[in-house]
Amino acid sequence: MKDGLAVLGLVILVVLVVLVYPVLYFIGGALFGWIMANVFPFAGQWLVDGVRLLGLELNPNNLPLFTATISFIGYFFKSSTTVKK
Numbered sequence: 037m038k039d040g041l042a043v044l045g046l047v048i049l050v051v052l053v054v055l056v057y058p059v060l061y062f063i064g065g066a067l068f069g070w071i072m073a074n075v076f077p078f079a080g081q082w083l084v085d086g087v088r089l090l091g092l093e094l095n096p097n098n099l100p101l102f103t104a105t106i107s108f109i110g111y112f113f114k115s116s117t118t119v120k121k
Contacts, residue, residue, distance in 0.1 A: 058111050063106025095101030 069093055072080040073096055080099055087094045087102070 054114060061111040062104045062108040066100045066104035068107070069103030072103070073097070073099040 069080075072083055074080075077096075080096060084094050084096050084099060085101075
């Protein structure tokens with residue numbers, strides 16, 4: 037019985053990691069973009085101008101969606117490095 041519960045717990049954990057964490061990253065990115073656009077509008081404008089330098093058209097009103105999308109994509113490309121001496 038304990039092995040069955042352990043497997044069930046592992047399945048639930050995997051589902052949470054696969055389904056919930058990317059959504060949390062998207063929401064966090066949208067919140068960051070909203071803060072940049074509304075609370076610190078000068079910094080939001082700098083970010084929009086920087087994206088425009090890359091050749092992408094970005095409206096300041098779409099900044100929360102842009103940052104949410106970038107954070108969502110970035111979730112799948114996380115890596116860690118270790119330094120051995």
